[in-house]
Amino acid sequence: MEKSSVQHKTGFWEVVKSLLSGLQLTWRHFRNADKRRAPVPVMDESYFKQPEGLVTLTYPYEAIPVPENGRYRLHNEIDDCIVCDLCAKICPVNCITIESVKATEEIGMTSDGTKKRLYAPVFDIDMAKCCYCGLCTTVCPTDCLTMTPVYDFAEVDIKNMIYHFTDLTPEQAEEKKQLLAKQQEEMAAAKSAALAARKQQ
Amino acid sequence: MLAFLLTLMLLLGIVIVLAYAERKVAAFMQDRMGPTEAGPYGSLQSVLDVLKLLQKEDIVPAAADKKLFKLAPILIFAAVFAGFAVIPFTPDLIPAGIGIGVFYLLAIISLDVVGLLMAGWGSNNKYAMLGAMRSVAQIVSYEIPAGLAILSVVMICQSLDFQEISYQQGILLNRFPGLEFEKNWLFGIEALGINTTNIGGITTWNIFRAPLLLVAFVIYFIASLAESNRAPFDIPEAESELVAGFHVEYSGFRFAILFLAEYSMMVLVSLVAVILFLGSWNTPLPNLTALKLANWTTGTVGELSGVLWGGFWLLSKTFVLLFLQLQIRWTYPRLRVDQLMYLCWKVLTPVALGIVLLAGIWRLLMV
Ligand code: SF4
Ligand code: SF4
Numbered sequence: 001m002e003k004s005s006v007q008h009k010t011g012f013w014e015v016v017k018s019l020l021s022g023l024q025l026t027w028r029h030f031r032n033a034d035k036r037r038a039p040v041p042v043m044d045e046s047y048f049k050q051p052e053g054l055v056t057l058t059y060p061y062e063a064i065p066v067p068e069n070g071r072y073r074l075h076n077e078i079d080d081c082i083v084c085d086l087c088a089k090i091c092p093v094n095c096i097t098i099e100s101v102k103a104t105e106e107i108g109m110t111s112d113g114t115k116k117r118l119y120a121p122v123f124d125i126d127m128a129k130c131c132y133c134g135l136c137t138t139v140c141p142t143d144c145l146t147m148t149p150v151y152d153f154a155e156v157d158i159k160n161m162i163y164h165f166t167d168l169t170p171e172q173a174e175e176k177k178q179l180l181a182k183q184q185e186e187m188a189a190a191k192s193a194a195l196a197a198r199k200q201q
Numbered sequence: 202m203l204a205f206l207l208t209l210m211l212l213l214g215i216v217i218v219l220a221y222a223e224r225k226v227a228a229f230m231q232d233r234m235g236p237t238e239a240g241p242y243g244s245l246q247s248v249l250d251v252l253k254l255l256q257k258e259d260i261v262p263a264a265a266d267k268k269l270f271k272l273a274p275i276l277i278f279a280a281v282f283a284g285f286a287v288i289p290f291t292p293d294l295i296p297a298g299i300g301i302g303v304f305y306l307l308a309i310i311s312l313d314v315v316g317l318l319m320a321g322w323g324s325n326n327k328y329a330m331l332g333a334m335r336s337v338a339q340i341v342s343y344e345i346p347a348g349l350a351i352l353s354v355v356m357i358c359q360s361l362d363f364q365e366i367s368y369q370q371g372i373l374l375n376r377f378p379g380l381e382f383e384k385n386w387l388f389g390i391e392a393l394g395i396n397t398t399n400i401g402g403i404t405t406w407n408i409f410r411a412p413l414l415l416v417a418f419v420i421y422f423i424a425s426l427a428e429s430n431r432a433p434f435d436i437p438e439a440e441s442e443l444v445a446g447f448h449v450e451y452s453g454f455r456f457a458i459l460f461l462a463e464y465s466m467m468v469l470v471s472l473v474a475v476i477l478f479l480g481s482w483n484t485p486l487p488n489l490t491a492l493k494l495a496n497w498t499t500g501t502v503g504e505l506s507g508v509l510w511g512g513f514w515l516l517s518k519t520f521v522l523l524f525l526q527l528q529i530r531w532t533y534p535r536l537r538v539d540q541l542m543y544l545c546w547k548v549l550t551p552v553a554l555g556i557v558l559l560a561g562i563w564r565l566l567m568v
Contacts, residue, residue, distance in 0.1 A: 019533070026230045026532045033229035056234040 041065040065149075071132045072151040074125055076165040080110040080144035083118035087136035087145055095129035096136060097122055101176050104183045110142045120166050121173030127153070128161035204296040208285050215516075216464040220247040223527055230531045254460075257453035262325060265450065269323030274455045277316035278462040283309045284469050289364045291482055291511030292373060292502045302363040303355060306473065307348060310428075313466070314340050317437075317447050320459070324450040332446025335538065336437035340428050342545045347424035349553035350417040353560035354477045357389070357411045357567070363476055370410065371483030372401030372495050376502060388412060389567040401495035402487025406480035411563050417556045418478040420549050422522075425470035427541070430463065432530035436538060471522040472515070479518050482511035 035053030039062045040046055057063065066072065088096040099122035107116040137145050155161050168176070221236070221244060228235030236243025261267055287302035289295040299305060314337050321333020358366045368377035375381050375398070387395035389410045397404045408415045427434035430446075438446035448459045475481060486494035498514075500506030536544070 022532045023528060026528055029232055030226065030229045030528070033232075053232070054229070054234055055232045058234070058237060 039064050041067065043067060066151065068149075070149060070151075071134045071147050073127060073148050073153055074130065074136070074163075075146055075148045076123060076125070077144040077146070078120065078123065078165050078167045080112070080142045081120065081123070081165075082110060082114055082116050082142055083120045083123075084141060086139045086141065090135045090139045092133060092135065093129050093131055095126040097124040097126075101173065102180055103176070104179050110144070112142055114142055119168060119173070119176050121168050121170075121176070123165040124162050125165065126162045128158055204286075208296055209282070211290075212282070212285065212465055212468065213461075215468055216461055217247045217251070219464050219468065219523060220250070220460075222524070226524065226527045227531050230528070251457060254457040255454060257456075259453040259455060260450075262450050264325045266323040266325065269319045270450070271455070273316050273320035273323055274451065274458040274462070276319065277313055278458050278465070280309055280312035280316060281462045281465045281469060283312075285465075285472075287363055288469075288472050289367050289476065289481065290515060291508045292368070292376075294508060294511070295364055298362075298364055301361045303351060303361045303366075303477075306363075307344070307351065310466075310469070311344065313462075320451070321447040324447070326450050328443045328445070328449045329447050332437045332443045332449070335443075336430060336447055339430070339434060339437060339541060342542065343424040343427035343434075343549075346420050346545060346549035346553045347428060349550070349557050350421035350424065351473075351477060353417045353553075353557045354407060354414060356557065356560045356564055357407065357414065359564070363481075366407075367476055367481035367483070370405050370407055370480045372399060372405070372488065372499060373483070373502060374398055374405070385410065386567065389563060391567065397487075400487045400489075401483065401499075403480065403485045404487050405483070406485070407478050411560065411567070413556060413559050413563060414478055416552065417560070418474065420553050420556070421474055421478070422525075423544075424549060425474060426526065426529065427545070429466040429470050429526075431467065431526055433533040433536050434541060435530075435535055436541065439535060467523060467526060468519065471519045471526065474522055475515060475518040479522075480514075482515040484510065484514055485518075 032052045033054060037050050037053055037055050037057070038046070039057055041064060083098060083100045085098050085100065088094075088098045098120060101119040101121055103117055103119055107119070109115060132147075134147060137143075137147055166173075224246065225235040225243075227233075236246035239245040239249050261270060284306050286297040287295070287299060287306055289298075317333050317336045317340070321329045321331075321336070324330070354366070355361060358369050360366055360369070365377055365380070368374055368380060369383070369385075374383055374385060383398075384391075384396055385398045385405045387393050387397050387404060403409055408418055426432075430437050437443070438448075443449070448456060451459055484495050484498040486498050488495040498510055500508070500510040
C-alpha cells in the first residue's frame with residue numbers, strides 16, 4: 001500500500017491528466033483573484049483561515065493592525081517623566097541620553113502623583129540603535145515611556161532617527177541651569193555665612 | 202500603405218494589452234496583485250514601460266559586430282510583421298489577399314531565425330550566443346511539426362489561401378468565388394448525409410469538420426509555443442540561466458522592438474491557429490432550426506456589421522488562445538534541451554506525419 005503511493009505514474013494518459021490538473025490549479029487561483037485577504041490582525045480568529053484570494057496588501061493604503069503588546073517606536077510623555085535616569089541605565093544598547101538639571105523648587109506633579117524635581121534639558125532616544133527590547137518601559141516608575149504601534153518611520157538622514165523628547169528650549173535650559181547655579185551659590189554663601197557665624201561664637 | 206498603418210496600430214494595441222494582461226494574469230495566478238499604481242488598476246503600466254524604454258540610451262557594446270547588432274531587431278520585427286500581411290481580419294478585410302498565403306507565412310516567419318542569430322552573434326556575448334543558438338535550434342526543429350500540422354489543414358481545405366480557408370469554415374462558404382457549389386457535411390463525411398452548410402457555427406470549424414485536425418491543432422499549438430519562445434519552451438531566454446538570451450545586450454528602442462517582435466509573434470501564431478483550426482472570423486454559434494444564431498452573429502458581408510462581427514470573433518478567439526499561452530507559462534516548468542528535442546522529433550513529428558496521412562484519407566471521404 002505504502003509502496004504504490006510513491007510509485008511514479010507514467011504513460012500518456014497519466015501525463016495528460018497531470019498537465020490538466022496543473023492548468024486547473026492555476027485556473028482556480030486566477031478565478032479566486034476577485035477575493036482578497038482581509039487586513040485583519042493576527043489576534044483575529046480568521047487570520048489563518050483565509051486560504052483563497054490575493055495575499056498582497058497594498059501597504060501604504062492598508063496595513064495589518066499590530067498587536068497591542070507589540071514593541072515598536074518609543075514615546076516619552078515628558079510631562080510625566082521624573083528624569084530618574086532608570087531607563088538610560090537599563091538600556092542594553094545605551095541609546096537613551098539624559099541630562100538632568102535640578103529644579104530650584106518643586107516643578108509640579110506627574111499624573112500619578114509623583115513630585116517632579118528635575119528638568120531634562122536633553123532626553124534623546126536614538127531609534128536607529130534601539131533594539132526594541134522594551135526594558136526601559138518596564139522600569140519606568142511613572143509609566144511615561146511607552147511603546148506606540150508606529151513602525152513605519154524610516155528616514156533618509158540617520159540623524160533624524162534621534163528623537164528629542166525634551167520640552168525645554170536651549171535658552172530655557174540655560175536659564176534653569178543659571179537659576180540652579182545662583183541658588184547653589186546663595187546656599188553656599190548662606191552656608192559659609194552660617195559657618196562664619198558659628199566660628200565667631 | 203493604409204493597410205500597413207492600420208495593421209501596425211492594431212498590432213501595437215494588442216501587444217500593449219497583452220503585455221499588461223501578462224503581468225496581471227501572472228500576478229493573479231500567483232495570488233499577487235500585479236501593477237496597481239499607474240492608471241486605474243495599473244492599466245497604463247505597459248504604456249509607461251514603452252515610454253520609458255524609448256527614453257533610454259541606445260547602448261551598442263564596443264566589441265559588438267555593430268552592423269549585425271543594429272540591423273537584427275529590425276529584421277526580426279520585419280519578419281514577424283510581414284506575416285500579418287496575409288491574415289484575414291474580416292470576410293472582406295485582408296491586408297494582402299494573395300493565393301499562397303499559408304506558404305508565404307511559413308517562409309517569411311523563418312526569416313526570424315536569421316535575425317535571432319544575427320542578434321546573438323553580433324552581441325559578442327556568451328549568454329546571447331548561447332540563447333541565439335538554442336533559439337535557432339528550437340525554432341528550426343519545431344517548424345517541422347508545425348508545418349506538418351498546417352499541411353494537414355491545407356490538404357483538408359485544398360487551398361493555400363487564408364481567406365478561402367476562412368470562408369470554408371462557416372455559413373458564408375458559398376459566397377467565396379469558386380466555392381459556390383461546395384457543401385459542408387457533418388465531420389466532413391458525406392456518407393452521414395447531414396448537410397451543415399447552412400448550420401455553420403462550430404460545426405463547420407476545421408476541428409469539427411475533420412475531427413482529426415483537433416490533434417493537429419494540439420500539435421500546432423505546442424509547436425507554436427516553441428516557435429515564439431514561450432514557456433515551457435523558453436530555454437533560449439531562460440532568465441535563470443542565460444539572463445535574457447539573445448537580447449541581453451539590447452537596450453532602449455532596439456529592446457522595445459525586440460519585445461514587440463516577441464509579443465507580435467505570440468499574436469501571429471495564435472491568429473494562425475484560430476484561422477486554420479478554430480473557424481477564423483466565423484461565429485461559433487450554429488443556426489438551430491428557428492434560431493438563426495449564426496446568421497445573426499455574422500452580419501452582412503461588405504457592410505459595417507460584417508466587419509465588426511468578423512473582427513470581434515477573430516480577436517476574441519485569439520485572446521482565448523493568448524490567455525492559454527499565458528496560463529501555460531505560469532503553470533509548467535521549463536523543459537530541458539534534450540526533453541525539448543525528444544518531444545519534437547520523437548513525439549510531435551511522427552504524430553504529425555500520421556495526421557498528414559490520415560488527413561489525405563479524410564479528404565477522400567469529404568468529396
Ligand atoms: S527598548 Fe530597549 S534598546 Fe530601546 S531604548 Fe528601551 S531599553 Fe533601550
Ligand atoms: S525611567 Fe521613565 S521617568 Fe525615569 S527618566 Fe526614564 S522615562 Fe523618565
